[in-house]
Structures are given as C-alpha cells and as structure tokens.
Amino acid sequence: MDKNFPTIKTDRLLLREITNFDLENIFNGLSNPKVIEHYGISFDSLNATKQQMIWYKNEKQMWWAICSLNNQVFYGAGGLNNIDCKVKKAEIGLWLLPEFWGKGIMKETLPLISDYGLNQLKLNRVEGFVETENINCKRAMSKLDFQLERTMIDCEIKNRKLISLDVYVKTI
Template sequence: MNLKKMKTNFPILESERTILRQFVASDLQNVFQGLSHPEVIKYYGVSFKSLEETKEQMTWFSNLEKNENGIWWAVCSKTSRKFLGAAGLNDVSKEDKKAEIGFWLLPEYWGNGFITEIVPLLFNYAFNCIGLNRIEAFVETENTNCKKVLEKLNFNLESSLKDCEIKNDKLINLDIYSKLNTQ
C-alpha cells in the first residue's frame, strides 16, 4: 500500500471504545494541550510552547504526501467523539518491513486501558495493510508506565542502550522493544 494514496482514503480504525481518524484543523488545541503538558512530554520526544509551533506538527500529522514514512491517527472516544490523544507509526520502512510505534494520551485519560485497546489496531494495520514484520518501540528506561503497557501487549525487551541520547542537556538510556508479526 502506498502511503501517499492514503491521503484521499485515510484508514479509520475502530476498537470497542475508540475511533482512530485523520487529524483535522480543529484538533490543534488538543494536540497543543497534550504536547505542552509536562507529564505527557516528560518522556516524549516532541513538545511545543505555542499554538503556532503546534501547527507544524499538525501539518506533519495530516500531510501524508510530505510524510510518506509514517502515519498518525487522532484517538477519539467512540461515543462522545472527544479527543483522547494520538497514535501512529514512524520511520516506516517497507524495504526492512518495520516501523516504530508511538502514542500519547491526555493525562485525564491515563489508566483507562485505552493504549492497550488501540495499539492492537496499529499492529493489525502495520502487519496486514502495509505488510510489515516488525514494530519497534524506543522507550526511556525511566518510563515505567510505558514499559508496563508494552509488556501487557507482549512486546519483547531486546536491548538497553546506555547514555545513547541527550535530552534536556542530560544523557538518557533507551530500552528497545519489539513486536513481530507471528501470524
């Protein structure tokens, strides 16, 4: 499947309680709220200080012609349609049949099992629609909540990289997790 073609036919994914849809302009405030919140960005690689800065992220989320190596969805409540967060795939490599997974939720929705409900939708899409074999997750070693979620989703811890990146002027460690298409 050509990621460029999805712009006009964006895949909508649904779980029992959520709908994953394409980002729209009215999501700007919610994305800013999430990606400027100290608890959300504590272990996340992207953050913004203004709505203007966030517009660039919105362009990236919604312009698959420029972003042909990834796809992201707005995660919303199926019943209320409220914006809950975002989830998607980065660094999609059809050649190597792999991608990196990413996700975040607004803090008021943490601890409700939404991530363990939506990530299998991403697996299904990656494995069955794109034809990938491997999903990777790079997680800061101190991010215990994310690591617990990945373990619930049967990701395998493959390795730990010590002092491998600088964040906020400090060296950090990353744990590498993977999920293989074993169907």
C-alpha cells in the same frame, strides 16, 4: 481529509485521521508537562504546534487521532513513525492526555496500530523506543506482546542529560 486514510473502530474507540481541526488538542497534549515528560517533542504555542501537524502528513508517518466512538472526545494520538517499506519496519508511538491515563486506552490502541502495520502495511517489525525510566510504558509494552530486544545506553540527550532507551519489538 484523505479518503484513503484508514479509520479504525472498536466498541468504544475511534481512530481517525488527524486533521487541522485537531491543532488545539495536539497542542494541549504536547505542551502538557505530564505528557512530554517521557515524550521527545513539546510545543510552547499553537503556532509552533503547526510543525507537528505538517509532520503527521509526511508519507513516512501514519498517525491517528484517538477519540471517543462518537468523535466528541479527543483522548490523544498514536501511530507509526519512520515507516520503511523496503526494510519492512516502523516505530510505534502514542500519547494520551493525562485525564485519560489508566482507562485502558493505551492497552486497546497499541495493538490496533501495531496490527495495522504488521497486517495491512505488511511490515515484519514494529519497534517501540521507551525511555528506560518510563516504568509504566515499559510494563504496558510487555503486557501487549512487545518483547524487550535491547537497551541503548546513554544514546540520546534530553534536557541536557544523557538518557537510555529500551527497544521493544513486535513481529509477525
């Protein structure tokens, strides 16, 4: 573990560094059809998931394991991608295991991560790219003070189909 990696706590959540001990939990999430329906990455084996673990360690990413306060239950992962200190922006991402959907974890976690980026990393902008058809995530972003900035029409291919992305932004 990196002694300098920030741990964030609330009354019920612990956000801590992702470690190799989380490999199975990460695989369980990123191989689950419900999780990956609107997520850009999926894995079909524990071995393949090791690539994601390497990605989490990249200096342009800062991702936390989202756990119960006692660190006994793994809920999901969230963090900042493509951190660009020159331009002072990053992309926010988060996924939860389906059994923890609708329990307010996303609502509690996203502000912690975006506030960390804006206040601790001194970013000017945190962006969230949401598939236009992901109504639940779009609703959550709006409730959490992210502003819809634009829609990028047919900008990516997923499952051999063009998809559009809505860009939500939170600034200082």
